[in-house]
Amino acid sequence: MSAPPTDSANPSKLADSRDSSDRRPSEKISLRGISHWYRDPRSAKLVHAVESFDLTVADREFISIVGPSGCGKTTLLSMISGLIRPSRGAVDVDGTPVDGLRPGLMGYMFARDSLLPWRKVAKNIRLGLEFDKRDIDRDRRVEELVATVGLTGFEDHYPDQLSHGMRQRVALARTLAGDPEVLLMDEPFGALDAQTRTLMQEEFVRIWEAHQKTVVFVTHDIDEALALSDRVIVMSARPGRLQAEYVIEFPRPRNIEELHGTPEFQALRRRIWHELRNQVEHGS
Numbered sequence: 001m002s003a004p005p006t007d008s009a010n011p012s013k014l015a016d017s018r019d020s021s022d023r024r025p026s027e028k029i030s031l032r033g034i035s036h037w038y039r040d041p042r043s044a045k046l047v048h049a050v051e052s053f054d055l056t057v058a059d060r061e062f063i064s065i066v067g068p069s070g071c072g073k074t075t076l077l078s079m080i081s082g083l084i085r086p087s088r089g090a091v092d093v094d095g096t097p098v099d100g101l102r103p104g105l106m107g108y109m110f111a112r113d114s115l116l117p118w119r120k121v122a123k124n125i126r127l128g129l130e131f132d133k134r135d136i137d138r139d140r141r142v143e144e145l146v147a148t149v150g151l152t153g154f155e156d157h158y159p160d161q162l163s164h165g166m167r168q169r170v171a172l173a174r175t176l177a178g179d180p181e182v183l184l185m186d187e188p189f190g191a192l193d194a195q196t197r198t199l200m201q202e203e204f205v206r207i208w209e210a211h212q213k214t215v216v217f218v219t220h221d222i223d224e225a226l227a228l229s230d231r232v233i234v235m236s237a238r239p240g241r242l243q244a245e246y247v248i249e250f251p252r253p254r255n256i257e258e259l260h261g262t263p264e265f266q267a268l269r270r271r272i273w274h275e276l277r278n279q280v281e282h283g284s
């Protein structure tokens with residue numbers, strides 16, 4: 001069962017958005033007619049990863065992308081970040097075509113933290129300020145970030161002295177450090193145990209509610225997508241297309257534990273699960 005088409009799935013509206021003078025002021029990210037092929041390094045065959053993908057993300061919107069494994073979610077994030085260029089179509093951020101990485105504008109966080117093991121917590125977080133040109137007190141900023149992610153007292157620990165959840169907090173602080181306008185998150189809590197994951201979600205939603213950045217959040221966890229987002233995008237099996245989208249209107253601030261128990265949450269969860277299962281079972 002698909003949600004009714006919205007603007008971002010409407011080709012005529014998308015054609016309008018090609019003219020940047022028509023751009024709605026709130027439009028932060030726009031993907032237009034994105035298709036992507038990789039060349040498999042072993043067989044040299046082309047892998048069709050993403051097909052005709054259109055998506056507009058509003059400024060300060062929190063969207064999640066769910067979809068079967070290998071459907072092109074990471075590929076989409078890489079194209080928004082400027083890490084890879086789509087084979088076809090265009091990506092704009094703030095109405096400007098993405099042409100290479102812009103670390104001050106966009107922060108990227110992965111499932112596996114990429115902390116430097118020889119640097120203490122504070123110094124790992126400070127790495128996130130490397131591209132920050134603002135004239136700020138960096139020690140103070142690092143201290144604030146440590147507090148934001150609940151790691152006060154652990155500033156002088158090395159990553160291998162921390163639990164996985166704590167390392168993800170450090171990675172989150174580093175991603176937030178330069179105050180990027182856009183956060184691209186690739187299953188950031190996916191490798192955590194269930195309790196730690198819920199805690200991280202609660203903290204992240206609190207941080208987002210306070211700072212309201214534009215977030216594109218990839219996850220395989222429907223509950224996570226529903227609890228955090230303003231909108232959930234379901235992708236088809238590879239080649240990934242936009243299969244359905246759901247506007248999530250649970251009031252904020254959100255209490256994730258309470259939200260999970262509501263009938264509205266359960267109903268949406270079932271709909272999205274059904275959609276996703278169709279893709280996993282019959283999509284490819």
Ligand code: ADP
Pocket residue numbers: 038039040041047048049067068069070071072073074075076238
């Ligand atoms: P997801 O994040 O949804 O699991 P990906 O975006 O990582 O999916 O990958 C989409 C498809 O493209 C997969 O079939 C994957 O194997 C393939 N792929 C991803 N990166 C490369 C690459 N660098 N070279 C060749 N194929 C790739």
Ligand code: MG
Pocket residue numbers: 073074075186
């Ligand atoms: Mg991925």
